[in-house]
Amino acid sequence: DIQMTQSPSSLSASVGDRVTITCRASQSISTYLNWYQQKPGKAPKLLIYDASTLQTVVPSRFSGSRSGTDFTLTISSLQPEDFATYYCQQTYSTPRTFGQGTKVDIK
Amino acid sequence: QVQLQESGPGLVKPSETLSLACTVSGGPLSSYYWSWIRQSPGKGLEWIGFINYSGGTTYNPSLKSRVTISIDTSKNQFSLKMTSVTAADTAVYYCAREWGGGSPSRLDYWGQGILVTVTA
Numbered sequence: 001d002i003q004m005t006q007s008p009s010s011l012s013a014s015v016g017d018r019v020t021i022t023c024r025a026s027q028s029i030s031t032y033l034n035w036y037q038q039k040p041g042k043a044p045k046l047l048i049y050d051a052s053t054l055q056t057v058v059p060s061r062f063s064g065s066r067s068g069t070d071f072t073l074t075i076s077s078l079q080p081e082d083f084a085t086y087y088c089q090q091t092y093s094t095p096r097t098f099g100q101g102t103k104v105d106i107k
Numbered sequence: 108q109v110q111l112q113e114s115g116p117g118l119v120k121p122s123e124t125l126s127l128a129c130t131v132s133g134g135p136l137s138s139y140y141w142s143w144i145r146q147s148p149g150k151g152l153e154w155i156g157f158i159n160y161s162g163g164t165t166y167n168p169s170l171k172s173r174v175t176i177s178i179d180t181s182k183n184q185f186s187l188k189m190t191s192v193t194a195a196d197t198a199v200y201y202c203a204r205e206w207g208g209g210s211p212s213r214l215d216y217w218g219q220g221i222l223v224t225v226t227a
Contacts, residue, residue: 049213
């Protein structure tokens with residue numbers, strides 16, 4: 001199985017901050033990397049696929065990038081509705097695997 | 108607008124079989140993979156497996172011996188059965204659509220999730 005390691009596991013930030021979350025794959029996955037946002041009691045919501053392609057209607061303050069097997073989700077200016085848990089997922093091979101999540105809360 | 112809705116019992120006894128269905132509306136079953144994912148309380152996401160329109164399945168090896176995913180195209184529905192459940196199977200179970208469309212695939216539509224508790 002491909003292991004996905006996210007960091008940090010949690011972070012505290014203020015509205016307007018730039019936030020960066022990283023995800024490292026245990027082997028090459030090309031750009032088969034997705035990012036999801038999950039709020040309490042809700043299903044995950046797709047933010048970014050193909051490592052850097054923004055899903056329809058997702059605000060442009062979200063962006064994704066890749067460097068080898070390292071992937072980054074960046075929120076350029078954190079908004080109140082962005083406080084949530086973020087997960088990466090690889091779809092390069094089965095079983096599909098997720099990172100352990102990064103909880104973003106209010107400082 | 109595509110919508111997915113899970114249904115099934117919220118309580119299952121240990122050693123029995125968990126059975127859930129996911130009804131898809133607003134779009135076809137063809138051309139997609141239909142997935143089950145679960146999330147134990149306070150934990151992360153675990154992929155269970157998926158099925159395509161033709162009935163081809165792929166399962167997580169960690170659950171493969173206990174899991175069956177099936178599809179009923181006449182009802183626009185797919186289902187999950189998990190045998191010999193224990194307390195460790197208590198989780199919110201999500202159904203979701205995986206789609207590539209020429210790009211790396213992603214889970215673009217999700218059901219709201221259903222909490223299944225394994226308890227005597």
